[in-house]
Each structure stands twice: as C-alpha cells, then as structure tokens.
Amino acid sequence: MNISISIRQATKEDLPEITALFRSTIINTCSKDYSEKQINVWASAANDTDTWIERINDYYFIVAEQNSLIVGFAYLKKGYYLDGLFVHQDYQRQGIASALLRTIESRVMIEEFPEIRSDVSKTALPFFEAWDYTTIKKQKKSFKGMGFENYIVTKTL
Template identity: 60%
Template sequence: MDIDYREATLEDLPEITAIFRDTIRTVNRKDYSEKQIEVWSSGADDLKKWQERIKKLYFIVAEVDSQIVGFSYLKNGNYIDGMFVHKDFQRRTVGSKLLRIMESRASINGHDVIKSDVSITALPFFDSHYYEVEKKQKKSFKGMGFENYIVYREL
C-alpha cells in the first residue's frame, strides 16, 4: 500500500470531518458509551474550529490513491492535539507514520518531549510506540465526562 503524506488544505475538510466522526462511531465505540460517542463525534460539526486547525496548526493528512485515510495535527509545537485513522485502514502503518512525522516536527521545533491526550482506545497504540502515561484524567466536552490519558515521549 502506497501512502502519501501532505499538509492539509481547506478542501480536505469534508473527508477529515467524516474520518473524525466515523472513527469515533466505529473504533471508539468499544470503550465509550453511546451518549459519549454521540457527543464526541458531534465535534465534527464545528467546521469553523476545523478550518482554524487547518489554517493555524501543523496539520497533515495521509492519502492512499487520493483518498484521505488519516490525519494528525500538532499544537504548540509538541502537542498532538488529534490523530485519527479511517476505520478501514487501522493497523496498516498509517497511524505509526503519522506519529513519526509529528515526532520529527516536534523535534524540528526544538522540543525534547512530545505529548498528547489519548483515548482509552488509543492508549495501546501509544504504549506500543514507547509513550509513557503521565496521568489518567477526566475531561469534559459539551458537558459530558470522558476518561483519557496524558501521554508523553522523550524525543
């Protein structure tokens, strides 16, 4: 499988938000309640926020045959604020390569550590890439509580 990586553009927005919504509704379903999934996936509807992310953050997409199959974005130079891989492309190196690109970018930005808040579902992936758990936490989104983890890795 040939995967290409490039910076996201505003034209990518429909595919990006579809992957965000669909991944949460399928992949994360096993670790979160129906209500949590509904609230979390509704974040795809805030198009203004997604446009800001694409314009202001280091935001990349992974493509296979011109179809976006994953994306990730970096905030503050060393914080992975989001990483999602299409449900049909899980466990096919897309996420690992996105992660390596984010780590390289954080290093280029002069940081010694990279961090992220990750879901219960994503924790095993980050653990397999040598990330340590800084702490388990509860976050609130639209009034709904979510358990997740702050993870980090020294670069």
C-alpha cells in the first residue's frame, strides 16, 4: 500500500538521519544478499561524513519524508548517474523508491540526458527490473578492499 510522502532536496541538517537510514537499511535489508563482513564494510561508509556532505552539496540529492521523518533518499551524480537509492527498513514496498526514482528520472530528462545509468546491489536489482531497467553487466566492485557483486543497469528515457 502506498503512503503519502513529500520529496524535497536534502540539506546538511539531514545528514544524521540520512546516514542512520543508510546504515540500518544495509544491516537489515541487504543482509539477505551479502555476507556479514560485506555488510559491516558497506555500512561503515555511513561514518564518512565528509563524503556525505559533498554528496548533499554537489549532487542532486533528494529525500522522501513522511510526517517529518526521512523514509528514503536518492542522489544523482553528473546529471545522469544514480549513485544511491535507499528506503528505510520499516517502509519497504510502499512505493517510496518508485516515487524517488520518478523524481530522479524527471531531473535526468530535464537536463536532456538520453539515458539514466546506475550500478545497483543484488537487493535492489528486482526493483530496477520492475522499472524496466536493462542489466548491461554483472560485476564485482571493490570497496574498502572488499568485493561486492552488483549490476550496471540503464534505461533510455
């Protein structure tokens, strides 16, 4: 069932909520697809405060809110590259990622890029397939010395 949310651009004040959501979604939602070691390394990226501030300042970074609680976020790099999409562990399958993705895709179209691209986790792949993204390649991406299986996906807009 879809819930009522509003979408706005993130600010630096959102940092603690964004990083807490990132950490808990990885620990609770992605743990079915990755090992405990991988989850710990991935979730530890929540502590890279400078990187998150840069993303908020430099990218098109949006949050979905319900009753002033951030229930999801997404950010777009270079105008066409979706670099992150996360939904609060307690708000999965309620249409929040779909609403965020619609906003992100609109932005890509407004900036006149012909396609959107991303590399997405095993956890997120079914969501992108439901949105008609095509998998170009399965790959192993290295992060903090650990390999993570993920998928490069794209969609013509």
